[in-house]
Structures are given as structure tokens and as C-alpha cells.
Amino acid sequence: MSKRIGARTVELPGRPGILAWASVAGQKEQDGPYGAQFDVVIPDELNGEQSFEAAERSLLETAVKRCAQHAGCALSDVQMLLAGDLLNQIISAGFAARNLEIPFYGLYGACSTMSESLSIGSMLADGGFADRLICATCSHFCTAERQYRAPLELGNQRTPTAQWTVTGAGAVMLGAGPAARHAQVSVAQTTCGKVIDLGIADQNNMGAAMAPAAADTIAAHLQDTRRTFEDFDLVVTGDLGRLGRDLLIELLTQKGIAVREEKLFDCGCEIFGPQQDTHCGGSGCGCAASMLCAHILPQLAGGKLRRVLFLATGALLSPTSSMQGESIPGVAHAVVLEHREA
Amino acid sequence: MSKRIGARTVELPGRPGILAWASVAGQKEQDGPYGAQFDVVIPDELNGEQSFEAAERSLLETAVKRCAQHAGCALSDVQMLLAGDLLNQIISAGFAARNLEIPFYGLYGACSTMSESLSIGSMLADGGFADRLICATCSHFCTAERQYRAPLELGNQRTPTAQWTVTGAGAVMLGAGPAARHAQVSVAQTTCGKVIDLGIADQNNMGAAMAPAAADTIAAHLQDTRRTFEDFDLVVTGDLGRLGRDLLIELLTQKGIAVREEKLFDCGCEIFGPQQDTHCGGSGCGCAASMLCAHILPQLAGGKLRRVLFLATGALLSPTSSMQGESIPGVAHAVVLEHREA
Numbered sequence: 001m002s003k004r005i006g007a008r009t010v011e012l013p014g015r016p017g018i019l020a021w022a023s024v025a026g027q028k029e030q031d032g033p034y035g036a037q038f039d040v041v042i043p044d045e046l047n048g049e050q051s052f053e054a055a056e057r058s059l060l061e062t063a064v065k066r067c068a069q070h071a072g073c074a075l076s077d078v079q080m081l082l083a084g085d086l087l088n089q090i091i092s093a094g095f096a097a098r099n100l101e102i103p104f105y106g107l108y109g110a111c112s113t114m115s116e117s118l119s120i121g122s123m124l125a126d127g128g129f130a131d132r133l134i135c136a137t138c139s140h141f142c143t144a145e146r147q148y149r150a151p152l153e154l155g156n157q158r159t160p161t162a163q164w165t166v167t168g169a170g171a172v173m174l175g176a177g178p179a180a181r182h183a184q185v186s187v188a189q190t191t192c193g194k195v196i197d198l199g200i201a202d203q204n205n206m207g208a209a210m211a212p213a214a215a216d217t218i219a220a221h222l223q224d225t226r227r228t229f230e231d232f233d234l235v236v237t238g239d240l241g242r243l244g245r246d247l248l249i250e251l252l253t254q255k256g257i258a259v260r261e262e263k264l265f266d267c268g269c270e271i272f273g274p275q276q277d278t279h280c281g282g283s284g285c286g287c288a289a290s291m292l293c294a295h296i297l298p299q300l301a302g303g304k305l306r307r308v309l310f311l312a313t314g315a316l317l318s319p320t321s322s323m324q325g326e327s328i329p330g331v332a333h334a335v336v337l338e339h340r341e342a
Numbered sequence: 343m344s345k346r347i348g349a350r351t352v353e354l355p356g357r358p359g360i361l362a363w364a365s366v367a368g369q370k371e372q373d374g375p376y377g378a379q380f381d382v383v384i385p386d387e388l389n390g391e392q393s394f395e396a397a398e399r400s401l402l403e404t405a406v407k408r409c410a411q412h413a414g415c416a417l418s419d420v421q422m423l424l425a426g427d428l429l430n431q432i433i434s435a436g437f438a439a440r441n442l443e444i445p446f447y448g449l450y451g452a453c454s455t456m457s458e459s460l461s462i463g464s465m466l467a468d469g470g471f472a473d474r475l476i477c478a479t480c481s482h483f484c485t486a487e488r489q490y491r492a493p494l495e496l497g498n499q500r501t502p503t504a505q506w507t508v509t510g511a512g513a514v515m516l517g518a519g520p521a522a523r524h525a526q527v528s529v530a531q532t533t534c535g536k537v538i539d540l541g542i543a544d545q546n547n548m549g550a551a552m553a554p555a556a557a558d559t560i561a562a563h564l565q566d567t568r569r570t571f572e573d574f575d576l577v578v579t580g581d582l583g584r585l586g587r588d589l590l591i592e593l594l595t596q597k598g599i600a601v602r603e604e605k606l607f608d609c610g611c612e613i614f615g616p617q618q619d620t621h622c623g624g625s626g627c628g629c630a631a632s633m634l635c636a637h638i639l640p641q642l643a644g645g646k647l648r649r650v651l652f653l654a655t656g657a658l659l660s661p662t663s664s665m666q667g668e669s670i671p672g673v674a675h676a677v678v679l680e681h682r683e684a
Contacts (some may be wrong), residue, residue: 002519003470004421008445010471051666079346080534087660088430090450094537094658098671103350103534105462106658106673108432108450120447120462127469128345129352147662177344192422192445195436316436316448318429320489324393329440331448 006224009191016125017183019173020071023293024063026167032272037294039066045142056140059169060096064136067171078102080133082117085285086110087147092138111239112314112331113137114170114289119333122187125176132179138169139284148319161205163241163268164278170289184301188336191221195316197329203322207244207280210313213330214240215251217311221334222257229260233305236296238288238312239268241280267291288312300339308337348566351533358467359525361515362413365635366405368509374614379636381408387484398482401511402438406478409513420444422475424459427627428452429489434480453581454656454673455479456512456631461675464529467518474521480511481626490661503547505583505610506620512631526643530678533563537658539671545664549586549622552655555672556582557593559653563676564599571602575647578638580630580654581610583622609633630654642681650679
């Protein structure tokens with residue numbers, strides 16, 4: 001029986017439950033306005049490891065372990081890990097999965113990975129294919145800078161449209177069946193993103209490259225479900241940043257959608273304070289992931305938020321594609337998160 | 343209702359159907375023993391494009407388009423594309439998805455991507471989340487060499503354990519419901535892979551790095567389903583190559599499994615002939631993908647093969663992880679493909 005509604009959205013009639021979540025962040029993130037809400041804060045960029053890459057992996061492992069602890073279950077009770085990250089060949093997720101020993105599907109959606117994993121994961125849980133699975137992602141400022149831009153040691157000046165890659169991770173456990181009966185948050189629908197490219201080619205302007213994908217997915221979701229902004233307490237985007245958020249509002253308005261700006265919460269705009277000198281805000285897989293787990297899910301569980309459209313946005317470029325003159329395609333997947341009475 | 347059987351395997355009670363498939367290959371692959379079976383062969387490494395990366399992407403696009411043609415449907419009728427490749431940030435799949443305009447979930451499983459996409463895709467189809475979706479992957483000798491090893495222009499000598507990255511692509515359309523009623527091949531079960539690392543650190547010995555993951559997944563599948571090699575016409579692995587295939591037999595035997603060697607068909611051992619100087623054989627996402635679509639699926643559709651365990655294997659390293667002294671983790675996902683009477 002088809003669970004599809006409209007062109008791009010699927011209904012999750014079993015309402016898979018969010019059983020637990022955990023967030024990990026770095027020092028700069030702790031210094032931001034949401035610093036007190038992260039579950040774990042690492043002491044410095046290396047977190048006791050020999051390389052930034054190993055440190056990034058440790059963030060993801062910590063988030064997954066803490067998430068399982070919160071759910072009161074062993075890692076061996078988790079049937080699947082859906083995870084990815086920004087590094088070439090997603091080595092953070094792959095090596096973390098080796099150490100965690102959880103069966104692993106690797107994803108790549110750049111900074112959209114948190115909502116990509118929730119989108120696929122909620123379908124797998126709803127379909128009866130997993131009783132307990134974890135969706136997770138991470139990013140690290142020091143690994144992203146040297147892979148995508150330049151070695152930190154160069155001390156390059158940042159352009160006004162630049163964003164600051166969040167050092168952080170988030171992990172969410174989804175469940176179905178008896179395990180999920182008492183979950184206070186559930187996933188109701190999900191909308192799969194299309195890859196959208198309006199021709200932005202500036203690698204230091206990710207917000208502009210990703211905003212069209214966010215606009216496209218929000219518009220598709222609202223059309224498929226016949227909803228408006230009024231039906232949501234918040235529409236949470238991942239890391240559009242200040243410029244990208246402005247462009248999203250403009251693009252949605254052009255599509256004839258009545259945007260309620262006060263409901264648009266962009267994790268990239270929020271995670272750092274204005275005095276932290278991050279220009280357009282935060283970015284990276286860990287931005288949406290850590291903010292979802294530290295700030296959004298607790299409010300959904302407590303009933304302060306009743307229904308949230310969560311969509312992380314990813315820029316699907318590589319340094320190679322940019323050097324070859326390609327513009328930057330974006331993608332955004334959406335999930336509807338709802339409070340559920342106990 | 344849980345569809346799980348055993349620790350790692352899920353049953354697909356709706357038996358999602360394989361509606362169509364298509365393969366694309368390069369000149370060297372055409373010169374191999376299966377050369378006449380590929381749907382499309384590109385005339386040279388660039389296939390009319392400006393870079394090897396753009397050529398790789400064109401292989402994937404061609405495979406997806408040809409697959410939709412074989413199914414008699416438009417690209418706009420395909421609800422999801424599950425795809426990935428070997429390149430950093432999976433730019434082949436991401437940019438192909440931009441051009442194809444199909445809603446896109448990006449995967450990264452290295453050379454395991456064909457079975458990873460079929461594993462996730464068959465669950466999504468079985469669960470009623472998509473009526474028609476395409477699973478696809480590709481690789482290209484020239485892009486992989488310069489990303490993972492050295493520029494081709496260096497003309498480095500290859501070690502005896504080296505494998506040759508296949509220039510090729512494969513695309514498989516999965517369907518459920520009325521669309522799938524007449525499919526001659528269906529997916530019956532799938533087993534999710536664990537990331538396994540026995541400490542191999544030689545980047546020129548991928549077969550040895552991946553064989554333990556293949557052994558682990560085969561053992562898990564046989565235990566979960568209480569099957570033996572006798573229950574399959576073939577057990578098809580992706581690209582273990584000659585050394586990796588030998589190690590797989592040894593590892594399975596150590597686990598107490600009665601291996602029927604004549605049923606072990608490794609695409610990497612098969613795709614090139616002994617005179618083609620590829621040392622241990624073929625590799626790359628496109629190896630298993632193109633051989634599945636050119637050689638295995640037609641036999642399953644015709645009833646010459648009745649039940650096949652298909653598992654592509656991936657090595658989850660990056661040049662960075664190897665330079666940092668890490669060993670090479672492997673992963674393998676399995677799907678059971680069955681002939682269905684018309």
C-alpha cells in the first residue's frame with residue numbers, strides 16, 4: 001500500500017518515535033547562546049586524539065554512545081547506524097561505525113545529512129525494518145577548513161559571506177513498535193529533496209547556494225501536505241546563515257508562499273552570537289545536528305513545540321568540482337517532528 | 343510489525359520487483375569476457391566531456407536514463423534516486439542527480455554502493471514509500487587513480503595485489519505495487535553490513551581489506567536465514583579480486599561454513615580477462631554494478647539463475663586516513679535476488 005502523498009512526500013502512518021538524542025559540541029559552540037544546552041563539550045580541538053580527523057570521529061562516537069545511554073540500551077541493541085559527514089569518503093562515520101560495531105549504512109548529503117538520515121531512518125522504522133536505529137552526523141572546524149579551503153596555519157582572511165563550520169555532532173535514536181510507545185516526539189512525514197543549482201559558484205557563499213534547495217523542499221512539502229507556515233511552530237533550517245536565510249524568505253515569497261519570518265529558525269544563524277565573529281553564522285553537518293539535539297528536540301518532548309518542519313541543507317560541491325568551474329548544487333530533505341502526549 | 347529475521351537481516355514480504363536495469367562500460371571492459379553484454383559502451387575515457395570527472399558523471403546519467411527507458415517510464419516518474427560513487431563528496435552522483443531532476447538520497451559505501459542502494463531501496467519499496475525508485479552507482483579508472491593513488495601521467499608501476507578500477511555504471515529500478523506485478527526478478531531479503539577491519543593497511547591490497555567484511559555479512563545472512571550455499575545458485579561478490587576471493591573462502595571456512603567454491607562469482611575476478619594485465623582483477627563501484635546489470639540480472643530474469651546472494655564490498659578508507667596510519671575498514675551489504683515466474 002503506497003504511503004505517498006503528493007509528488008515528493010511520504011506519510012509515516014506508524015509514527016516512528018524518537019527514543020533518545022544526544023549532542024556534542026566544541027568550545028566555541030559552548031561560548032555561543034546555546035552553550036549550556038549541549039550534552040557534552042569537548043575540552044579542545046583535539047579532544048585527546050592525534051589528529052583533527054580522529055577528534056571529529058570521537059565527537060560522533062560520543063554522540064552515538066550518549067544517545068544509546070539516554071535510551072537505556074546497549075550499542076548492541078541498535079540495529080542500524082545511518083550516518084555520514086563532510087570528510088572525503090565519510091571517514092568520520094565509517095571509522096566510528098567500525099568502533100561502535102553497529103551495522104552501518106553510510107550517507108553523503110553534506111550538511112543535509114542530519115535530515116537525510118532522519119528521512120531514510122524514519123521510513124525504515126515505520127516500515128518495520130528496524131526496532132531501534134540511530135541517525136547521526138558530525139563536523140569539525142579544523143578538518144573542514146583544511147579539506148575545503150586552506151590550512152588553518154595560513155591564517156587566511158574570511159570573506160563577509162563565509163560561515164564557520166561547527167565542531168559538533170548529534171545522534172537521534174528512532175524506534176518503532178513497543179520500544180517507541182512512550183516516545184514524546186514522533187516523525188509524521190518526510191519529503192525527499194531534489195538537487196537544485198541556481199548557478200552560485202562562490203565556495204565562500206554556501207548560504208546562497210543552499211537556499212534554493214531549501215525553498216524547493218519547503219514548497220514541495222507545503223504543496224504535498226496542503227499546509228502553510230501556520231501549521232508549524234517552527235520551520236528549522238540547518239545552516240543557511242544570515243544571507244541564506246534572507247534569500248530563502250525571498251525565494252519562498254516569489255513562489256507565492258506566505259512566510260512567517262518569526263517561525264524560520266536557522267541553526268546556522270543561531271548557534272553563534274554576534275560577538276563571535278563568524279560572519280554569516282555556523283555551518284557543517286554538526287550545526288543542524290547539535291542544535292536539533294540540544295535545543296529543538298527537548299522543546300518538542302516537553303510540548304513547548306508541537307510541530308516542527310526540520311530540514312538541513314547540503315551543498316554538494318567538492319574542491320575538484322569547483323576547480324573545474326562547476327557551480328554549487330544544493331539539497332535539502334525535510335522531516336515533520338511532532339510532540340506526542342505521554 | 344517487525345520484518346526482522348535474526349540479528350542483521352530483514353524480510354521483504356512484499357517482494358519488491360526489479361522493473362528494469364542498464365549497464366554502461368568503457369573500452370577496456372568491452373574488451374573483456376563480458377564485453378558484448380553491456381548496454382552502452384563509451385567510445386573513450388572522456389566520452390565527449392572536458393574532464394574525467396564529467397565523463398564519470400555522464401556514465402551514471404546514461405545508465406539511469408537507459409534504465410528508465412527499459413522500464414518504459416519517464417525520469418519524472420521515478421520518485422527517488424539512491425546513488426553514490428567513489429569521488430570526494432560523491433560529485434558524480436550529486437551532479438548527475440542535479441541533471442536528472444530525480445529526488446535524491448546520496449549514499450557513500452565505496453564499492454559496496456550497488457548493494458547498499460539495493461538494500462535501502464528494497465526496504466523503501468517494500469514499505470510502500472516509493473512505487474518506482476532507481477539505485478545506481480559508477481566509477482571511472484582515470485578519476486579513481488588520480489584521487490586515490492597518483493596522477494596517471496606518472497606512469498607508476500602497479501603492485502601484484504593491485505586491482506583495476508572499472509570504468510562503468512549500473513542502474514536498477516525497483517518497484518512495488520501494481521508497477522511491479524510483472525517483474526521477473528524480486529528482492530526477498532537484505533542483510534546490513536558491519537564495518538570490519540582486520541588491520542590491513544596496504545592501499546594496494548583492497549581485496550584483503552574487504553574480504554573480512556564479505557565473510558562477516560555472508561555468515562550473518564546464512565545464520566539469520568538458516569541457509570547454506572546450497573540454497574543459492576550463485577553468491578556474487580563485488581570486487582574482491584583474486585586474492586580477496588581466496589581469503590573469503592578461507593575466512594568462511596574458518597567460520598565453519600561449507601563453501602561451494604564454484605558458486606562464488608566475484609565480479610572483480612570476472613570482468614577482465616587474464617590477458618588484460620589487471621593483476622588481481624577489477625574494482626570500483628562500477629564493477630559490481632555493471633556486471634550485475636549486464637550479466638546477473640538477465641540470467642535471473644530468464645530463470646537460468648533462481649536465487650542469488652548479491653553483495654558488493656567497499657573499503658572505507660581515504661587517502662587522509664591512510665596517511666594518518668589507519669588500517670582499512672571494509673563493509674558489505676547483501677540482497678537476495680530471486681527469479682519470479684511471469
